[in-house]
């Protein structure tokens with residue numbers, strides 16, 4: 204959110220800049236959340252939940268997306284859609300991003316020790332993180348320190364990375380790819396020039412935004428668009444993962460169109476890390492539709 208100064212034209216001194224009540228409340232909330240984020244980083248109380256990704260081709264869950272969770276005693280659950288932009292504005296996203304990676308690596312090491320099969324983990328990476336000097340080095344340092352196979356890590360980025368120079372972004376992506384880290388284009392279809400980006404960026408998967416699936420139920424045009432995205436992805440040999448799949452009807456429609464990977468409440472909500480073990484440990488050949496009551 205942006206906090207614009209409003210002009211108070213009533214002032215006898217001419218134009219004066221004031222905040223209205225709404226602005227003040229937003230500022231206070233942002234101020235409060237900044238300190239909550241700082242504290243949660245220090246105390247390591249951010250939690251990471253994992254949402255399994257189902258592959259119809261493999262007939263199993265092969266990957267999961269790491270999603271940050273923040274709970275505060277006074278404020279209750281705070282959604283990433285609220286705290287991520289604040290972390291970005293306050294320069295805390297760099298530490299937060301490394302925190303997520305570190306905790307994911309710990310989880311992968313823990314799985315290895317328990318003799319559980321390897322899984323791929325998708326990590327959301329903010330565009331802001333790319334602009335930080337040493338981003339590549341600090342990211343890889345963690346992966347190497349834990350002895351993780353880099354190909355187990357998939358970085359989810361959005362089209363907004365293209366606000367930086369194309370050459371700059373390509374150079375960073377190439378360094379990661381050389382080490383085996385893959386990229387996925389998140390929230391596909393919500394931006395402006397999506398098709399450009401899938402052609403230009405070295406991505407191995409696309410995540411089709413939930414809004415597409417929702418609209419496809421009411422509009423044939425959207426169903427047709429999904430069908431075409433499926434075909435484009437297949438042509439480019441890029442995996443397509445459909446996000447936010449909730450109902451049996453959607454699964455039916457999507458499989459008919461040829462979608463091979465899906466993620467959403469129909470399959471599983473994001474799970475606390477302890478539940479992830481059991482989830483991926485079972486030999487799951489069918490979706491465990493909405494079995495968990497975990498906080499999403």
Ligand code: C2E
Nearest residue numbers: 270271283284287303327328329447448449467468469499
């Ligand atoms: P995203 O990466 O597009 O993640 C998908 C969001 O959709 C998640 O929300 C997930 O819980 C939710 N979701 C999954 N399946 C369904 C479904 O069937 N129905 C509905 N209604 N929702 C579903 P969440 O966890 O609240 O995260 C929101 C956004 O916050 C993420 O969108 C991502 O952009 C950002 N985020 C989350 N964790 C991180 C992180 O570690 N780092 C960064 N930079 N951003 C993060």
Ligand code: MG
Nearest residue numbers: 268327359389
């Ligand atoms: Mg994502």
Ligand code: MG
Nearest residue numbers: 389390410446
């Ligand atoms: Mg998304």
Ligand code: MG
Nearest residue numbers: 361389390412
């Ligand atoms: Mg999103």
